[in-house]
Amino acid sequence: MSEPAVEAIDVTRSYELEGGVVVNALSGVSLRIDTGEYAAIIGPSGSGKSTLMHLLGCLDRPTTGALRIAGADVSSLDDTQLAQLRNETVGFVFQSFQLLPRISATANVAMPLVYRGTPRAERIERARAALESVGLGHRLDHRPTQLSGGEQQRVAIARALVSQPTLLLADEPTGNLDTQSGVDVMRLLEQLNTDHGVAVILVTHDHEVAARARRRIRIRDGLIESDDGAHSVADQSVAP
Amino acid sequence: MRFAEAFRVALDALRANRLRSLLTMLGVIIGVAAVVILVAIGSGAKAEVEKQVEGLGSNLILVVPGSLEIGGAPSASRLELTDVELLGRAVGDANAVATTVQSGELVRVGDKEVFTTINGTNETVVNVFDRPIARGRYISAADVDTRRRVAVLGSSSARKLFGDVDPIGRQVTIAGVRFRIIGTFVDVGSTFGVDRNAEIHVPVTSAQRLFGVDRIDALAVKAPTIDSIPAIQKRILDALAEKYPGDKFSAVTQTQILGTIGQILGLLTLVLAAIAAISLLVGGVGVSNIMLVSVRERTREIGLRKALGARQRDILVQFLIEAVLLTSIGGLIGIALGVSASLAASALSPLPAQISWWSPLLAFGVSAGVGIFFGVAPARRAGRLDPVVALRTE
Numbered sequence: 019m020s021e022p023a024v025e026a027i028d029v030t031r032s033y034e035l036e037g038g039v040v041v042n043a044l045s046g047v048s049l050r051i052d053t054g055e056y057a058a059i060i061g062p063s064g065s066g067k068s069t070l071m072h073l074l075g076c077l078d079r080p081t082t083g084a085l086r087i088a089g090a091d092v093s094s095l096d097d098t099q100l101a102q103l104r105n106e107t108v109g110f111v112f113q114s115f116q117l118l119p120r121i122s123a124t125a126n127v128a129m130p131l132v133y134r135g136t137p138r139a140e141r142i143e144r145a146r147a148a149l150e151s152v153g154l155g156h157r158l159d160h161r162p163t164q165l166s167g168g169e170q171q172r173v174a175i176a177r178a179l180v181s182q183p184t185l186l187l188a189d190e191p192t193g194n195l196d197t198q199s200g201v202d203v204m205r206l207l208e209q210l211n212t213d214h215g216v217a218v219i220l221v222t223h224d225h226e227v228a229a230r231a232r233r234r235i236r237i238r239d240g241l242i243e244s245d246d247g248a249h250s251v252a253d254q255s256v257a258p
Numbered sequence: 259m260r261f262a263e264a265f266r267v268a269l270d271a272l273r274a275n276r277l278r279s280l281l282t283m284l285g286v287i288i289g290v291a292a293v294v295i296l297v298a299i300g301s302g303a304k305a306e307v308e309k310q311v312e313g314l315g316s317n318l319i320l321v322v323p324g325s326l327e328i329g330g331a332p333s334a335s336r337l338e339l340t341d342v343e344l345l346g347r348a349v350g351d352a353n354a355v356a357t358t359v360q361s362g363e364l365v366r367v368g369d370k371e372v373f374t375t376i377n378g379t380n381e382t383v384v385n386v387f388d389r390p391i392a393r394g395r396y397i398s399a400a401d402v403d404t405r406r407r408v409a410v411l412g413s414s415s416a417r418k419l420f421g422d423v424d425p426i427g428r429q430v431t432i433a434g435v436r437f438r439i440i441g442t443f444v445d446v447g448s449t450f451g452v453d454r455n456a457e458i459h460v461p462v463t464s465a466q467r468l469f470g471v472d473r474i475d476a477l478a479v480k481a482p483t484i485d486s487i488p489a490i491q492k493r494i495l496d497a498l499a500e501k502y503p504g505d506k507f508s509a510v511t512q513t514q515i516l517g518t519i520g521q522i523l524g525l526l527t528l529v530l531a532a533i534a535a536i537s538l539l540v541g542g543v544g545v546s547n548i549m550l551v552s553v554r555e556r557t558r559e560i561g562l563r564k565a566l567g568a569r570q571r572d573i574l575v576q577f578l579i580e581a582v583l584l585t586s587i588g589g590l591i592g593i594a595l596g597v598s599a600s601l602a603a604s605a606l607s608p609l610p611a612q613i614s615w616w617s618p619l620l621a622f623g624v625s626a627g628v629g630i631f632f633g634v635a636p637a638r639r640a641g642r643l644d645p646v647v648a649l650r651t652e
Contacts, residue, residue, distance in 0.1 A: 077565060077645045098569045105567020116562045116649070120274055132263050133567040177566070 029083035058231035109178025113190035168199025268580035285541025286588030292534035294596025300527025302612035356386040378465020394441030414455035542628035549636035561648025574641035581633025589625030
């Protein structure tokens with residue numbers, strides 16, 4: 019159970035703005051999230067939670083500190099290796115869905131497999147299976163523009179799933195959805211977490227959404243302010 | 259990412275912006291079509307000239323006053339009729355030397371008139387040149403010696419002046435002087451756009467009297483074999499140098515004439531192709547420009563693809579294929595357009611366009627190369643985009 023999916027040790031991330039001003043987005047974060055965990059990262063905008071999510075998602079490298087994802091030290095990887103690690107271990111769900119509007123739901127879902135070199139027939143088969151598992155078996159050939167917001171986000175979740183990641187990062191997944199669709203999407207994420215054992219990390223500033231997670235990590239000014247589940251083992255039941 | 263997938267994605271992106279893709283291709287289309295057409299016309303003209311010069315007769319050496327090189331100034335002829343014998347002695351065969359003095363004159367039969375080239379020649383012309391006689395006979399040595407007023411008509415002159423009537427034995431008035439027709443030529447082609455079927459041949463002596471001149475314009479010598487040509491050229495020039503010290507003469511073969519004309523036409527084709535290539539270059543810059551716009555427009559897509567595991571190289575290849583696809587499709591359309599325009603030109607106009615196998619291939623290769631060359635910068639920019647920044651772009 020307590021295999022770390024991602025482990026950050028005193029991670030900082032600073033940006034140099036034009037004119038030489040250095041901004042510290044993260045100023046020393048240590049965090050361990052195990053496989054099968056369900057955590058929410060919460061904090062006001064500008065707190066550094068997006069930066070943290072980018073780091074956890076291998077989209078970025080820390081300025082200092084160690085970051086281990088699926089056992090690999092991110093700092094030692096080059097861009098190509100990082101892309102591969104992302105492809106194999108991380109699934110993303112974005113607030114604005116980030117689907118390509120001109121291709122079908124199946125093609126959108128199959129996209130991560132393209133960069134893994136999976137043969138076309140197998141890609142389509144797995145993409146269909148993923149869409150069926152999120153309840154969109156009847157929308158395989160629809161384009162994103164022909165789908166409702168909730169459906170689009172479920173396509174995005176199917177896309178995150180299709181590559182069978184160990185870590186699923188969801189950035190304000192319900193931010194663009196109505197209440198009912200938001201609830202559906204949250205249920206889906208919870209189900210994935212329990213059924214497939216995927217570690218889910220939610221980034222949100224919606225307290226209702228955060229309340230459903232089994233662990234809440236609160237960030238402020240680039241530091242962890244509170245972490246009610248540090249040292250794992252879920253002891254909280256899913257809130258209704 | 260597999261190549262086939264990158265190809266599909268690129269094709270899809272081009273289809274998404276049909277009009278823009280087409281307009282971008284237009285530069286390449288025009289450039290490639292221009293290259294194909296101009297090369298076709300250039301090489302067609304060259305082939306036509308070669309065919310015509312070869313039609314003059316084999317192993318022929320033309321002797322003219324002055325220099326035949328490009329840029330050489332034409333000079334007045336000092337050759338005279340006795341030079342026919344001089345060259346006859348020099349080459350050892352009087353029958354191998356032909357002469358010509360030409361002038362344009364008004365020719366009349368009854369109420370029909372034509373203005374055409376009167377060619378004063380001697381009896382050896384049928385031997386030296388390929389000018390077979392259709393009916394009657396050619397000018398004889400006796401005709402030349404006694405300045406007989408006899409004429410041999412080219413096929414088109416005969417038709418214009420006499421229609422379907424057999425002209426042999428009839429009278430024709432050349433510049434006010436009556437000549438008797440003794441023969442007609444077999445139909446031949448034209449040389450450098452001049453219709454040789456319109457020519458009328460008369461004895462050189464009669465022509466000199468008619469034109470009021472003592473000179474002759476040129477001499478032609480037939481060498482027995484190709485190998486003997488250089489020696490004969492030297493003997494001709496030596497004999498003329500001895501007789502006319504200080505004057506310059508040229509004794510050139512068809513190969514040399516061909517070489518000179520080929521040089522001129524080759525240069526011309528090159529210049530035309532270079533001008534066309536400039537438009538291809540401009541087309542390439544257009545492709546580069548549109549690719550930059552496309553990269554900017556699709557920044558979020560690039561960010562997403564990278565987040566999902568696309569490597570820098572995957573993105574670069576995708577955009578590079580898109581650029582190459584643009585120019586290659588443009589190139590193919592350009593070739594189709596160029597080839598059909600060339601075929602139409604040679605069918606509907608006197609331009610002898612000839613499609614060489616290499617020019618469409620070259621044009622296609624160059625246009626694909628242009629795509630790579632001008633696509634690399636935008637594609638690299640796309641590949642290097644930071645996914646975090648790209649995803650945040652609105």
